[in-house]
Amino acid sequence: MIVQRLREIQNRHGYLPDAELHTLARETGVPLYRIEEVSTFFPAFRPERDRPADLEVRVCRDYTCHLRGAADLLDPTKGLPRLERELAAALAKATGHGPCRVAVSGVSCLGRCDRAPAVWVERHRPPMGEHEHAWVYAGLTPDELEQVLREVATGGRPEPHWDAAHEPPSNAPYAEVVPDAPRAAGWEIDPYARDGRPRDYAAVRRVVESLTAGRPPVPPRGLPAKELDGWVDANYRPLAEMRASGLLGMGGAGAPAYGKWLDVWQQAGPEKYVVVNGDESEPGTFKDRELLLRTPHLIVEGLIVACLITGATAGYVYIRHEYPEQIAAVRAEIARAEALGACGEDVFGTGRPLPLAVFESPGGYICGEQSALLEAMEDRRAQPRNRPPELGANGLRDKPTAVNNVETIAWAPFIQLRGGAGYAGGGWRVPGRPDLGFGGRRLFSVSGDVRRPGVYEVPVGLPLGDLLGRPEYCGGVVGGPLKAVAPSGPSCGLLPARLPVDAKFREQVDDRVKRIGERSAADAAFARWFVDAHLPPGAADLDVLALPLDLTFFRNLQGLIRLPVEPMLGAGLAVYAGAADALDHAVNFTEFYRNESCGKCVPCRLGSQKLVQIGTDLLRRRADGTGPDLPGLVKDITATLQQTSICGLGYVAPIPLATALAYFTSDVNIQRGNHG
Ligand code: SF4
Ligand code: FES
Incomplete structure (x- = not known):
């Protein structure tokens, strides 16, 4: 377990001292x-030759942090870097x-986009306290941040903004049932x-009752x-409930959970695994952060259920290292489950052992790609595998x-206790049309x-509006009329707030449906209703707020109205209002993919x-008319990347x-008229 040892050394020292690496090599x-x-693959690991500074301040530069002024915070003349010398002097004096x-x-x-x-x-220098390797500060104004850094530099410890103390807004329609429980209690996901x-692992007991000696049946x-x-x-029955639920993977690709479990269940062999993907590094996505922290019992129970159903011999929860509270919460829950007999040496008296463990991610967006994640767990560079x-x-x-996303796994206890139909019946229906939805x-x-930026549990298909x-x-x-939505990180x-519709769309709609x-x-049937309801004859555009939040609908939308760029639906939505600059944000998104490319495909x-x-x-050309005008190249690069990339990052990078x-042609062309 080199990667886990490296992570532990990095957490302890803030970098990887040469002496520690020699000891690690000797011991392993x-x-x-x-x-x-x-x-050297993982940027969060710092070798001794590139030791971090005595005080490292890392500002999230992505997505909503960019919207909230991260670029100004990082500006050398007016942002936090201008304080470096002053803070260094204060730190030297204090120490x-x-x-x-x-x-x-x-x-x-950093997963605190809300x-x-x-x-x-x-x-x-001086080191942080025991069990601490970093502090998070979130949602502060530039002045407040400067104040925090001055306190840190003079040896103070301004209260960090960890997640436990910052419960985000959430929908809790059932909170009155358990008034003292955390807000997440209101979600139906937590039966x-x-x-x-009491959280007594009833779903695990239910699955165990369906098995003989804790083992799944063998298909003929x-x-x-x-x-x-x-x-x-x-x-x-337990696997049939998963099939009846129609549960799709919640990590982005939307593969049916049943299919993944079926594949592993069918495989013979003495070793099989289930891995929960809690790497959650997609900008704008922080739902798993809340599930891991506030409902770790669902993750651990769902993982046990998945292992029992598939016949897996061990389970892992892979969590990004920037989530230390979540790592601690899941570790504590695994210990509680072992004490209850739900996992560990003997699952509820069946004689079947089932070890579970947390794997702390070495860091990096690409680790969220499921095969890259497994590479990291196998002590290799986290580069996606060629498949098959x-x-x-x-x-x-x-x-x-x-490999299942955190939320996918967290729904498993609900599905085992309420039945697959209980989950499937929870979707959004067209008002007055119970047959459509x-x-x-x-x-x-x-x-x-x-x-209220936050985490919301909703019926699948709820209109975005x-x-x-x-x-x-x-x-x-807030902040003006809706300008744009990023529906998938x-x-x-x-x-845009109004999606342009192909003028010939009406002539071909029957074929497309x-x-x-x-x-x-x-x-x-839903597509037909949607067209009739939201795209009357002559409509030139479509209100983006009418879109139902359903992965399959988003996929079908491209075929239905032929958008210029393929739409996708993820778990992290960002909203841009008023004068938000679409080109500037698009470049910021592109920089994220450039920064996180693993470099495997040229x-x-x-x-x-x-x-x-x-x-x-394009930004420069817009500002002063001097940049080359090469938007046509984007099309060629898109085609190349989408045909040749091993993983999804390359596919989406040009989008x-x-x-x-x-x-957003007016944002791209603002000055073009002036500059020719
Ligand atoms: S597409 Fe990009 S991120 Fe994915 S494997 Fe290739 S180089 Fe790595
Ligand atoms: S924490 Fe900055 S975009 Fe997520």
Whole structure:
């Protein structure tokens, strides 16, 4: 476990001292060059030759922090860097240890986008307290931040803004059931809080009752794939409930959870794994932060349920290192579950052992890609794998592995206790048309220009306008009229308040709806209703607030109205109002992908930098007319990246700029008229 040892050394010293690396090599028998190879991949690991400053201040430069002035905070002349010398002198005086260094720099999303801007502070002289390796400060004005840094530099410890003390707005319609429980209790995802009953691992007990000696049944040999679902329905209740739920993966790709579990269950062999992906590094996404912190019992119970159903022999919860409270909460819950007998040496008297553990991520957005995450767990650079083989057969340590998002796993106890139909029945329905609608519930994190940025559990398919506007959710857009929405972190770029519709759309709508119907009659019926309700004949555009928050609908939308850029739906939504500058934000999104590219594919490594250059040139051209005008290149780079990239990062990297060029021409061209 080199990566975990490196993480522990980094947390203890703030960097990786050479002596510690030599000791690690000696103790593990792993050559030093291998340790170097791994440690130098992760930017959060700092070698001794690149020791951090005595006081490191890292300002999140992404997404809503950018919207809330991160660029100004990082400006060398008017932002925090101008304080470096003053703070260094104060630190040297306070410690009496000679000259000190202070460094202010940018960092990728810290997962506190609802409290932007977020700042990560490490003080290496004098060291921070025991069990502390960093402090987070979030949602402060520039003056307040300066004050905090002055206090830190003079040896103080201004109270950090950790997550436990900053419960975000959330919808809690059932909070009165358990008035003293944390706000997350209101979410239906937590059947214990909802019913006011003890967290006694009832879902695990329920699954155990369906198994013999804690083991899943073995499907008949040679059963044709198309008959397998029927066999599961008739013979394997816990897995059949997952199928009936229709639960989709909540990490972005939306693969059915049932399918992943089915794949692993079918694999024979002495070792199989389930890994919960809590890397959550997509800017604007912080729902898993809240689930891990406030409902760790759901994560641990869901993981046990998944292991029992698939026959996995061990389970892991992989959590980003910037979430220390969440890591502690899940570790404590695993210990509680072991004490209850729900995991550990013997799951509820079945004689079946089931070890669970937390893996603290070495850091980096690419670790959220499921195969890259497994690479990191195997002590390698976190670079996505070429697939096939798929992870269901060749995952962690080349063994069958299901990798599920935190929220996907957290729904498993609900589904086992209330039934798959109980989950599927929770979706949004068209008022007055119970035959039209969606299945299930899910969480969204919303940040940016709304009254109440926070984490909301909603019926799948709820119109975007309801989530942003209704008082029990975000409470409305602030800072001017809605200008744009980023519905999938930076991956889908920006959608304008009104989406332009292809003029020929009406002539082809029947064919397009028919094509959707080849996959799903229910989706086609909804698409037809949606067109009639929101796109009357002659409509030139579509109100973005009418879009239902359903992954499949977003996918179908491209086929339905032929948008210039493919829309996507993720779990992190950002809202931009008033005079927000779409081109500036699109360039900021592009910089994020450039910064986080793992460099494995040449087109992504070079193309993402080229995109940033084009975006920067467009900004310059707009400002003073001097930059080259190369938006046509974006199309070529998009095609290349989307055809050649190994993972989704390369696929989505060009999209932000493409949406700015397609939808926000006035922001791109502001000065073009003046400069020719
Ligand atoms: S597409 Fe980019 S991030 Fe993904 S594997 Fe290739 S280089 Fe790495
Ligand atoms: S914390 Fe800054 S964008 Fe997420």
